Amino acid sequence: MKPNSNYKNLKDSYLFRNIAMKVKAYQEANPDKHIYRLGIGDVTLPLADEVVKALHRAVEDQAHAETFHGYMNECGADFLRSAIAGHYKKRGVDLSVDEVFVSSGASDELGDILDLFAYGKTTALITEPAYPAYLDASIMAGRRILTLETGMENGFVPQPGMPVKEWSDSQSDDKTPDVIYICSPNNPTGSVLNRQQLAKWVEYADSVGAVILFDAAYEAFIEEEDVPHSIFEIEGARTCAIEICSLSKTAGFTGTRCGYTVIPGELERDGMKLNDMWVRNRTTKTNGVSYIIQRGAEAVFTDKGREQIQKNIAVYKENAKCLMKALDAAGISYVGGKNAPYVWMQCPNGLKSWECFDLLLNEIQVVGTPGAGFGSCGEGYFRFSSFGSPEDTAEAARRIYELWKS
Amino acid sequence: MKPNSNYKNLKDSYLFRNIAMKVKAYQEANPDKHIYRLGIGDVTLPLADEVVKALHRAVEDQAHAETFHGYMNECGADFLRSAIAGHYKKRGVDLSVDEVFVSSGASDELGDILDLFAYGKTTALITEPAYPAYLDASIMAGRRILTLETGMENGFVPQPGMPVKEWSDSQSDDKTPDVIYICSPNNPTGSVLNRQQLAKWVEYADSVGAVILFDAAYEAFIEEEDVPHSIFEIEGARTCAIEICSLSKTAGFTGTRCGYTVIPGELERDGMKLNDMWVRNRTTKTNGVSYIIQRGAEAVFTDKGREQIQKNIAVYKENAKCLMKALDAAGISYVGGKNAPYVWMQCPNGLKSWECFDLLLNEIQVVGTPGAGFGSCGEGYFRFSSFGSPEDTAEAARRIYELWKS
Numbered sequence: 146m147k148p149n150s151n152y153k154n155l156k157d158s159y160l161f162r163n164i165a166m167k168v169k170a171y172q173e174a175n176p177d178k179h180i181y182r183l184g185i186g187d188v189t190l191p192l193a194d195e196v197v198k199a200l201h202r203a204v205e206d207q208a209h210a211e212t213f214h215g216y217m218n219e220c221g222a223d224f225l226r227s228a229i230a231g232h233y234k235k236r237g238v239d240l241s242v243d244e245v246f247v248s249s250g251a252s253d254e255l256g257d258i259l260d261l262f263a264y265g266k267t268t269a270l271i272t273e274p275a276y277p278a279y280l281d282a283s284i285m286a287g288r289r290i291l292t293l294e295t296g297m298e299n300g301f302v303p304q305p306g307m308p309v310k311e312w313s314d315s316q317s318d319d320k321t322p323d324v325i326y327i328c329s330p331n332n333p334t335g336s337v338l339n340r341q342q343l344a345k346w347v348e349y350a351d352s353v354g355a356v357i358l359f360d361a362a363y364e365a366f367i368e369e370e371d372v373p374h375s376i377f378e379i380e381g382a383r384t385c386a387i388e389i390c391s392l393s394k395t396a397g398f399t400g401t402r403c404g405y406t407v408i409p410g411e412l413e414r415d416g417m418k419l420n421d422m423w424v425r426n427r428t429t430k431t432n433g434v435s436y437i438i439q440r441g442a443e444a445v446f447t448d449k450g451r452e453q454i455q456k457n458i459a460v461y462k463e464n465a466k467c468l469m470k471a472l473d474a475a476g477i478s479y480v481g482g483k484n485a486p487y488v489w490m491q492c493p494n495g496l497k498s499w500e501c502f503d504l505l506l507n508e509i510q511v512v513g514t515p516g517a518g519f520g521s522c523g524e525g526y527f528r529f530s531s532f533g534s535p536e537d538t539a540e541a542a543r544r545i546y547e548l549w550k551s
Numbered sequence: 552m553k554p555n556s557n558y559k560n561l562k563d564s565y566l567f568r569n570i571a572m573k574v575k576a577y578q579e580a581n582p583d584k585h586i587y588r589l590g591i592g593d594v595t596l597p598l599a600d601e602v603v604k605a606l607h608r609a610v611e612d613q614a615h616a617e618t619f620h621g622y623m624n625e626c627g628a629d630f631l632r633s634a635i636a637g638h639y640k641k642r643g644v645d646l647s648v649d650e651v652f653v654s655s656g657a658s659d660e661l662g663d664i665l666d667l668f669a670y671g672k673t674t675a676l677i678t679e680p681a682y683p684a685y686l687d688a689s690i691m692a693g694r695r696i697l698t699l700e701t702g703m704e705n706g707f708v709p710q711p712g713m714p715v716k717e718w719s720d721s722q723s724d725d726k727t728p729d730v731i732y733i734c735s736p737n738n739p740t741g742s743v744l745n746r747q748q749l750a751k752w753v754e755y756a757d758s759v760g761a762v763i764l765f766d767a768a769y770e771a772f773i774e775e776e777d778v779p780h781s782i783f784e785i786e787g788a789r790t791c792a793i794e795i796c797s798l799s800k801t802a803g804f805t806g807t808r809c810g811y812t813v814i815p816g817e818l819e820r821d822g823m824k825l826n827d828m829w830v831r832n833r834t835t836k837t838n839g840v841s842y843i844i845q846r847g848a849e850a851v852f853t854d855k856g857r858e859q860i861q862k863n864i865a866v867y868k869e870n871a872k873c874l875m876k877a878l879d880a881a882g883i884s885y886v887g888g889k890n891a892p893y894v895w896m897q898c899p900n901g902l903k904s905w906e907c908f909d910l911l912l913n914e915i916q917v918v919g920t921p922g923a924g925f926g927s928c929g930e931g932y933f934r935f936s937s938f939g940s941p942e943d944t945a946e947a948a949r950r951i952y953e954l955w956k957s
Contacts (some may be wrong), residue, residue: 146668146673146730146760146761146762147669147672147673147729147749147820147821148667148728148820148821148822148823148825148828149666149668149670149828150669150821150823151670152823152828154833155736156835157755158835159830165861167835173857185622187621187622189616189619189621190616190619191614191615191616191619192612192613192614194618197610197613197614200610200613200843201607201610204603204606204607204610207597207598207603207606207806207807208597208598208603209597209599210595210596210651213595213596213597213598213803213806214806215593215594215595215803215805216591216593216806217806217807233628236658248594249836249837249838249840249841250838251836252837253834253836253837253838255836256835256836256837257668257836258664258691260691261554261555262552262554263553263555263556264553264671264693265553265556265670265671266553267552267553278835278836281831281835282836284834285836286666287670294632319925320886323552323553324552324724327726337865354552355552356552393838397621399621399843400613400619400620400621400622400623400839400841400842401613401842401843402838402839402840402841411564414552414554415553415556416558417554417556417558420553422554424690425561425564425687427559428682429564429662429683429687429688429691430658430661430662430663430684430688430691431655431656431657431658431662432656432658432659432660432805432808433806433808434808435655435806435807435808435841435844436806436807437606437807437844438841438843438844449758456838463556464556464670467788473677492608522793524574544735549816551736
């Protein structure tokens with residue numbers, strides 16, 4: 146048996162492990178110090194009451210023969226697919242229930258969905274800085290990979306036509322991608338593509354026959370009118386885009402697990418409909434998402450559930466504001482924070498990402514994430530997450546200001 | 552963008568859809584008739600009380616900040632991995648916690664795990680009759696596929712050295728497989744490999760460097776001493792086998808979703824450890840299984856939980872006995888039923904599988920699954936599932952006997 150040797154091309158995924166090791170060492174050496182954790186992008190507030198109630202009810206359903214649910218529809222339960230389609234409808238996006246697939250979450254889906262694209266013949270364009278799994282999943286599948294780097298000069302907003310770099314060994318001069326990864330609001334930068342900027346990608350993808358994998362995991366944090374929550378708000382997207390979304394950040398489902406994916410009926414290449422292919426993939430390779438979890442997810446889309454999750458999101462958004470205020474006061478440049486749970490800071494005084502990490506940990510006990518972990522154009526930047534407690538975030542912001550005020 | 556054209560090689564998955572359509576048409580034409588459903592392999596008894604309690608407790612954990620769980624270990628929560636390793640220990644199989652991976656279920660894992668094997672260079676051997684997803688997942692991944700057909704003459708027990716057929720277009724004379732699918736107790740035939748028969752596969756795989764994907768989803772139904780529950784009860788398996796297991800049939804989790812996979816530390820090829828590769832795959836492509844569901848699964852492995860699920864399994868085993876008794880009395884040949892929830896009947900009077908289906912539906916309102924749906928060597932056979940209600944199963948058995956008694 147020959148193993149998949151593409152795995153040899155993966156770099157060690159040291160980012161979060163490295164952070165954990167450094168924090169552990171510091172804490173052991175300084176047991177009396179409180180550490181302010183603005184590092185990992187995990188939520189901290191519990192599930193909304195409506196979701197908890199729905200989960201309990203669903204557990205009870207599984208406890209009695211009359212209400213027991215066995216195998217689920219592999220593509221998602223009708224009740225949840227309808228609820229999600231209804232959610233899109235409120236934003237003016239018409240989807241049929243069959244275009245919505247329930248998943249265990251965005252990261253699960255971002256890996257699995259690559260199976261739709263031809264092995265050995267697919268070029269993936271990754272807009273950086275980026276969530277490391279885009280690159281790693283593409284490497285595992287043996288894709289040719291191009292990267293498009295953004296920076297402070299363009300507000301970390303990727304646009305077609307910006308220079309691309311060859312990541313793989315390909316000698317081909319043709320830099321046309323087959324698959325384009327776009328994440329807006331972006332992890333890690335918190336930057337967003339407005340309607341016009343996203344429309345440029347749709348136009349480009351349609352013109353070259355590429356498919357956009359649109360990661361909308363942070364859409365619930367958008368507050369500006371001109372920023373689309375869904376790529377399907379853009380004309381032309383139904384023939385060139387797949388949208389991958391998650392309840393992890395929307396409703397605190399990081400450990401509860403549920404997400405959804407939209408594949409329009411019109412999306413086809415070489416006469417093959419990607420929606421049909423995905424139905425076949427799901428019915429072959431899964432038995433659907435847990436009934437209990439799908440009932441919990443359904444509650445997110447009710448009026449009461451919506452209201453409750455908005456309260457949690459408001460807490461995280463206040464945290465972001467608090468961090469932005471401190472950076473503004475200290476005269477430090479950053480992007481994000483407004484429509485996203487991340488603030489992406491330019492490290493002051495020419496510090497490199499990991500130097501900044503060490504300084505913040507050792508001097509003021511604040512933990513964040515070095516930008517270099519998200520691609521080489523992240524070097525010199527630093528990500529703060531707004532998912533911590535309000536008290537810790539406020540104190541961290543105060544310390545950051547004190548450290549760097551001019 | 553080029554789609555994955557391997558999907559074009561898939562046949563329509565008409566088996567269960569076809570059954571559903573025929574049953575629907577019959578019911579509409581005969582609204583007064585009760586239909587006895589022994590077709591699909593789905594459980595009908597509710598979750599065990601201990602599991603239900605654990606699920607409720609876990610939902611409450613997610614409702615409060617102090618006990619809330621965010622991102623889980625992608626390979627499984629320690630509490631569940633330990634519980635599963637403890638379960639193996641009772642059968643004399645020593646596993647380290649790191650060798651156990653928690654999954655959303657066997658079908659999810661059987662598809663995903665193919666990513667460990669080199670694309671374009673892997674030959675899969677499928678022992679038939681087989682669960683259709685083995686073939687379909689291999690087709691999607693563009694594997695060369697060989698089939699090894701079993702029959703009544705060998706009790707539907709596959710053994711190395713039996714003739715293999717080329718399913719793909721490969722012209723290669725080398726019929727050595729890289730990956731071997733073995734399911735024992737078998738779906739659909741209910742047949743099992745005893746210790747000696749399974750040892751032959753381990754010896755063969757070790758000698759040619761192949762990896763066995765051992766589907767143990769029905770192990771909880773084994774009652775004979777000489778039938779291994781795990782391939783790791785066989786010496787030599789740690790260097791050639793991956794075991795994929797599920798709580799779907801063990802504990803009624805078909806709609807609740809949880810399973811586990813064992814990849815031994817020693818299993819390596821070309822210097823790559825498959826366990827390490829799978830850790831990397833899970834950490835890149837998933838965020839783990841829901842905390843709530845993992846807590847429910849943990850309860851299956853407690854003494855009380857074990858006792859309760861055994862009661863459910865006993866109900867299904869009584870159903871199988873009832874069907875076997877009717878076939879014995881009518882003088883009809885079959886295998887399975889003893890260590891499995893399936894009874895695999897040779898269709899009487901030379902009937903083909905679908906002829907048998909139509910006859911049973913139209914004459915005695917009994918629904919089963921045509922054997923031809925599980926590979927061409929299933930033609931002329933018919934699967935009865937023991938997951939129906941005891942009352943319906945008893946009446947179905949009576950009708951089968953009346954129809955075919957000599």
